[in-house]
Amino acid sequence: MSSSQVPDRAAVAAEITPPWSRRRRRSPWQRAGNSSVPYLLVLPVLAAIGAVLAYPLYKLVVISFQKYGLFELIRRHGTWVGLDNYRSVLGDGVFWRTLERTVVFTIANVGLTMLLGTLIALLLVRVSSLVRVLLTVGLVLVWSMPVVVAVQVWYWMTNYQNGVLNYFLTEVHLGDYFQHDWYATNFSKLAMVTALIVWGAIPFVTITVYAGLAQVPSELVEAAEIDGAGPLRVFRDVTFPVLKPILLILTSLSIIWDFGVFAQPWLLVTASGWNASNYLMGVYVYIEGYAHSDFGRGAAISLLMLLIVALLSVFYVRQMVKTEEAG
Amino acid sequence: MRVRYIAAVCLVAALAVTVSAATAAPSRSTASSITVWLQTDAQNGWPDIVASVNSQFEKDHPGVKVNVQYQQWTQHLTKFDATLAGGNAPDVIEMGNSEMTKYMAAGAFQDITSSKSSFANSSNWLSGLQKAATYGGHLYGVPYYAGSRVVTYRTDLFKKAGISKPPTSLAQFTVDAKKLAAKNTAKGFSPVYIAGPDWYVAMGFVYDYGGQIAKTFKGKWVGTLNSPKAIAGLTAYKNFFNVASHASKTQDEAHPFPYTVYAQGLVGAMPGPTWVTCCNLLGKYTKASAQFVMPSHTAGKPMPGFLGGSDLAVPVGANKALAVDWIKDFTDTATEKALQAKGNIPNATNLLGDSVNERAAARSWFIPSSKNWVNVENGNILRSMLTQILTGKLTVKQAATFASQNITSVLNG
Numbered sequence: 001m002s003s004s005q006v007p008d009r010a011a012v013a014a015e016i017t018p019p020w021s022r023r024r025r026r027s028p029w030q031r032a033g034n035s036s037v038p039y040l041l042v043l044p045v046l047a048a049i050g051a052v053l054a055y056p057l058y059k060l061v062v063i064s065f066q067k068y069g070l071f072e073l074i075r076r077h078g079t080w081v082g083l084d085n086y087r088s089v090l091g092d093g094v095f096w097r098t099l100e101r102t103v104v105f106t107i108a109n110v111g112l113t114m115l116l117g118t119l120i121a122l123l124l125v126r127v128s129s130l131v132r133v134l135l136t137v138g139l140v141l142v143w144s145m146p147v148v149v150a151v152q153v154w155y156w157m158t159n160y161q162n163g164v165l166n167y168f169l170t171e172v173h174l175g176d177y178f179q180h181d182w183y184a185t186n187f188s189k190l191a192m193v194t195a196l197i198v199w200g201a202i203p204f205v206t207i208t209v210y211a212g213l214a215q216v217p218s219e220l221v222e223a224a225e226i227d228g229a230g231p232l233r234v235f236r237d238v239t240f241p242v243l244k245p246i247l248l249i250l251t252s253l254s255i256i257w258d259f260g261v262f263a264q265p266w267l268l269v270t271a272s273g274w275n276a277s278n279y280l281m282g283v284y285v286y287i288e289g290y291a292h293s294d295f296g297r298g299a300a301i302s303l304l305m306l307l308i309v310a311l312l313s314v315f316y317v318r319q320m321v322k323t324e325e326a327g
Numbered sequence: 328m329r330v331r332y333i334a335a336v337c338l339v340a341a342l343a344v345t346v347s348a349a350t351a352a353p354s355r356s357t358a359s360s361i362t363v364w365l366q367t368d369a370q371n372g373w374p375d376i377v378a379s380v381n382s383q384f385e386k387d388h389p390g391v392k393v394n395v396q397y398q399q400w401t402q403h404l405t406k407f408d409a410t411l412a413g414g415n416a417p418d419v420i421e422m423g424n425s426e427m428t429k430y431m432a433a434g435a436f437q438d439i440t441s442s443k444s445s446f447a448n449s450s451n452w453l454s455g456l457q458k459a460a461t462y463g464g465h466l467y468g469v470p471y472y473a474g475s476r477v478v479t480y481r482t483d484l485f486k487k488a489g490i491s492k493p494p495t496s497l498a499q500f501t502v503d504a505k506k507l508a509a510k511n512t513a514k515g516f517s518p519v520y521i522a523g524p525d526w527y528v529a530m531g532f533v534y535d536y537g538g539q540i541a542k543t544f545k546g547k548w549v550g551t552l553n554s555p556k557a558i559a560g561l562t563a564y565k566n567f568f569n570v571a572s573h574a575s576k577t578q579d580e581a582h583p584f585p586y587t588v589y590a591q592g593l594v595g596a597m598p599g600p601t602w603v604t605c606c607n608l609l610g611k612y613t614k615a616s617a618q619f620v621m622p623s624h625t626a627g628k629p630m631p632g633f634l635g636g637s638d639l640a641v642p643v644g645a646n647k648a649l650a651v652d653w654i655k656d657f658t659d660t661a662t663e664k665a666l667q668a669k670g671n672i673p674n675a676t677n678l679l680g681d682s683v684n685e686r687a688a689a690r691s692w693f694i695p696s697s698k699n700w701v702n703v704e705n706g707n708i709l710r711s712m713l714t715q716i717l718t719g720k721l722t723v724k725q726a727a728t729f730a731s732q733n734i735t736s737v738l739n740g
Contacts, residue, residue, distance in 0.1 A: 070411075070430065070433035155582075161574075161575070162583070271401065272579035272707055272710055273707070274707060275710075287705060291701075292705065
């Protein structure tokens with residue numbers, strides 16, 4: 001922890017503590033009242049979080065230990081089965097293959113998002129202000145496009161029968177793409193999903209990194225350049241250390257989003273294109289839980305997912321905190 | 328320090344989103360109203376019939392409002408599950424006949440056996456629809472209407488290709504498809520458009536050659552797509568597809584809808600539901616379109632088609648008396664006749680006429696009546712098999728054997 005924060009905290013304390021309370025002796029009653037004020041202020045938020053998050057989460061945990069199918073759903077209470085759901089999920093080859101596929105998928109998506117997002121942010125710094133405005137507007141438009149609409153447009157463009165992409169590629173003589181099937185194999189299906197997700201995620205990364213770049217001291221860059229450092233060297237030794245905490249947050253958020261992603265793959269590949277050999281975790285949990293009406297198993301899978309994502313996040317948060325403390 | 332807090336808040340928020348939650352919105356019925364879930368087929372095809380039945384019902388039950396909510400096939404079960412959990416299920420729900428078993432087995436519907444005789448034509452109900460609504464000897468649904476599958480074709484293109492009358496055998500249809508292809512050289516033209524993974528069409532070939540999807544043996548389900556007869560059917564499907572269709576081998580019959588391609592003038596003929604000509608051709612070629620029965624490989628016979636249909640059921644917790652009364656009005660002889668006039672098959676044999684739809688229904692097939700069948704559909708076992716066969720990734724026998732094993736394990740699961 002940096003020593004610069006100690007006076008900060010004192011200053012803050014001085015500001016929020018009314019002057020009279022420092023002069024007079026306070027009764028124990030008053031002291032207790034004062035110290036509980038922050039807790040009272042936090043209470044509404046806690047209540048809201050409890051209602052929308054803690055209770056459903058508690059229900060999810062309970063259901064994951066129960067046999068809870070359509071029969072139980074109608075009677076609204078499950079039968080206790082202990083660890084059966086977890087045992088059956090962990091003993092299912094489909095779960096492990098789906099997990100493996102999803103990890104690879106997440107790495108590819110997050111990697112591409114971070115790489116392209118950062119590169120575009122670096123580009124933003126260098127271009128003229130007109131181009132910067134145009135580029136930013138474009139990014140914001142992408143960011144504000146609702147997922148479902150984006151998927152639909154993407155699907156039309158890559159359509160087998162009437163897609164404009166096939167038409168365009170054929171017209172510019174890049175080969176005969178007439179009736180090219182972009183969703184022919186499991187790999188190509190997931191690659192199309194990746195393209196869509198990365199496209200949609202770049203604006204957030206770019207704009208955040210661009211904001212972070214404003215904090216890079218220009219005199220340091222200048223000094224490094226005078227000392228003869230090339231652009232790569234400047235990025236590695238000057239820009240990157242400043243951006244590191246931001247990049248870590250963005251990476252861990254992206255991992256959380258991409259690991260459990262559902263809307264884009266489900267809508268783009270369409271319900272009829274999914275089978276046990278191409279599930280992603282989000283799709284798998286939907287099929288097992290909702291489509292098969294086995295809510296107990298579905299709950300077990302989503303809790304396992306939560307655990308995996310939490311573990312991944314812990315690693316990144318630790319990294320981040322270390323960076324903070326070192327800085 | 329600050330970054331740490333922000334990070335923690337962000338992480339908590341993002342983690343919360345990964346834990347999915349179901350939503351349910353429909354209104355709870357009271358004695359002064361009943362909620363009816365019908366499919367969008369009714370909304371697009373016969374909203375007038377629904378409206379007139381509702382006004383009749385509201386006249387007979389003063390003070391009771393009918394609240395019709397239109398649903399989509401692909402989503403209505405997920406929504407229905409949510410309302411069952413929330414205790415606010417509709418009073419009447421339209422169910423596909425292939426969807427009934429799972430819900431009857433789970434006790435989602437009220438037993439209406441005692442009211443059976445009060446429904447019009449109930450002693451002559453189509454056996455396929457009545458069987459789909461019966462579980463353990465009890466009746467849980469009322470047949471609404473059925474639909475068979477026919478071939479819609481372009482009379483002008485057939486004439487231009489020198490085909491004077493619709494084919495009456497699969498071999499003849501194959502020859503006709505080649506003739507159509509020779510006369511129509513537009514890129515992407517399909518003499519007979521079939522989406523590759525359209526299992527409703529493909530299974531017709533299987534049943535035509537004497538095969539079936541699964542059968543019961545000593546109280547257990549056994550997948551039978553790898554039987555020699557089923558393999559002959561699948562091989563015939565592959566051969567016919569290769570001659571006749573330029574549709575995708577991986578995209579289902581909703582992406583794109585065959586009638587969209589048809590309306591673009593790129594289709595000579597297409598098997599599918601009867602009602603496409605009335606409602607879905609965007610006003611194109613409606614005059615130059617006619618329908619015939621999909622021919623069997625045995626000359627003169629129709630190929631067995633999937634007999635789709637709907638039942639009307641009363642979920643648990645619904646107002647049974649009012650729901651049953653509404654269903655009575657909605658399935659009376661006059662209403663069924665009106666549905667027939669729209670190109671559907673009415674719910675009882677004594678109402679049957681001689682339309683192409685009804686002739687096609689003479690030979691039909693139906694899915695195995697297991698409560699786990701839905702999982703075969705959700706797992707896309709048949710569609711994946713067809714894609715593997717058509718793309719040549721696996722031989723017919725390999726793909727059929729793999730699918731059959733899957734079906735056996737899912738149906739017995």
